[in-house]
Amino acid sequence: xxVPGSFAVSDEKILESFIERYDFATLTSSSSSGLVASHIPIxxxxxxxxxxxxxxxxxxxxHWRQFDGSAxxxxxxxxxxxxxxxxWYATGPAVPTWNYSAVHVYGKPLAREDxxxxxxxxxxxxxxxxxxxxxxxxxxxxxxxxxxxxxRAVVAFEMPIDRIEGQFKLGQNxxxxxxxxxxxxxxxxxxxDADALAEFIRSATR
Numbered sequence: 001x002x003v004p005g006s007f008a009v010s011d012e013k014i015l016e017s018f019i020e021r022y023d024f025a026t027l028t029s030s031s032s033s034g035l036v037a038s039h040i041p042i043x044x045x046x047x048x049x050x051x052x053x054x055x056x057x058x059x060x061x062x063h064w065r066q067f068d069g070s071a072x073x074x075x076x077x078x079x080x081x082x083x084x085x086x087x088w089y090a091t092g093p094a095v096p097t098w099n100y101s102a103v104h105v106y107g108k109p110l111a112r113e114d115x116x117x118x119x120x121x122x123x124x125x126x127x128x129x130x131x132x133x134x135x136x137x138x139x140x141x142x143x144x145x146x147x148x149x150x151x152r153a154v155v156a157f158e159m160p161i162d163r164i165e166g167q168f169k170l171g172q173n174x175x176x177x178x179x180x181x182x183x184x185x186x187x188x189x190x191x192x193d194a195d196a197l198a199e200f201i202r203s204a205t206r
Contacts, residue, residue, distance in 0.1 A: 001104050001165055006173045009103075009166035016051065018103050018166065019044045019077050023128075026076040027055070029066040029109075038063045042075060043124060045158075053105060053159040054121050064155040069110035073159060077103040079168075080196035088185030090177035099182075099197060101204075103166040109159035118156040170201045 009015060019025075019042075028037045042055040053075055057064050066073065079101030086094035112118065123139055130136035139147060171179045186198040 001102070001167060003165060003167045004173075007167045007169045009168050012051075012164065015103050015164050015166045016044055018079060018101070019053075019105070022077050022079045022103075024078075025055075026078070027057075027063070027073060028076065029063060029071065029073040031062075031066055036063045036066065041125060042077075043121075043128065045124075047158070047160070051161040051164075053107065053109075053161065054124075054156070055159075056118065056121055056125075056154045056156040059153050059155050064111050064157065067109040067111040067155075067157045067159075069108055071108060072106060072162075073109050075105040075107075075159065077105070079103075080193065080200040082186065082189070082191070082193040082197040084171070084182055085185060088178075088181045089174065090181050091175060094178075099169050099171060099201075101166075101168045101170070101200060103164065105159075105161055106163040107159040107161050109157045111155050111157050113155070115151065117158075118151055118154065121156040122151065122154075168204055170204060 023041050023043065024039065025042045026037055026039055027042070028035060030036075038057050038061060040055050040057060042053050045052045045054050081098060081100030084097045084099050086092065086096055126137070126139055130138070142150070171182050174182070183198055183201060186194040186201075189195075
């Protein structure tokens with residue numbers, strides 16, 4: 001990823017927090033027939049002190065066949081993004097731009113066929129998204145034979161993180177007045193994307 005110095009983020013704690021918050025990722029690998037990509041939720045875990053990504057894909061999705069532990073894969077985590085109008089800046093000349101946040105993670109995923117690993121991966125994912133609900137759905141509510149059928153239909157994997165890079169393009173190259181104008185412009189825009197970007201900018205630049 002091309003990362004200008006003013007937008008680069010290298011703090012691993014910040015990058016890992018980003019992954020945990022924006023955990024629906026694009027996973028890209030190279031295969032004999034070309035590039036393949038899958039869009040899936042991925043969890044950040046630690047194994048033997050090393051950061052590891054854990055997820056699963058449908059068994060019918062041949063992407064998992066690239067997960068042999070030796071071929072590199074790229075996981076892209078996308079954060080808030082939105083159009084920025086030059087009319088929002090206090091100074092000029094200026095041109096339109098797009099501000100965004102993204103984290104790229106590189107590693108060599110390994111498919112894990114053992115049932116205990118798959119069960120833990122599924123259980124953790126469900127707990128993450130169901131845990132705060134008043135009446136959370138539980139895998140244990142499934143009949144055993146149905147659960148086993150569904151679990152066999154997916155392939156879980158783990159991907160130790162070999163390299164991680166982040167870019168938060170949030171107007172850091174502009175003056176303070178320009179950045180304040182950008183935030184006012186995003187607030188006035190009132191779209192979900194603009195609101196999410198404004199919230200992220202405020203939280204990331206405290």
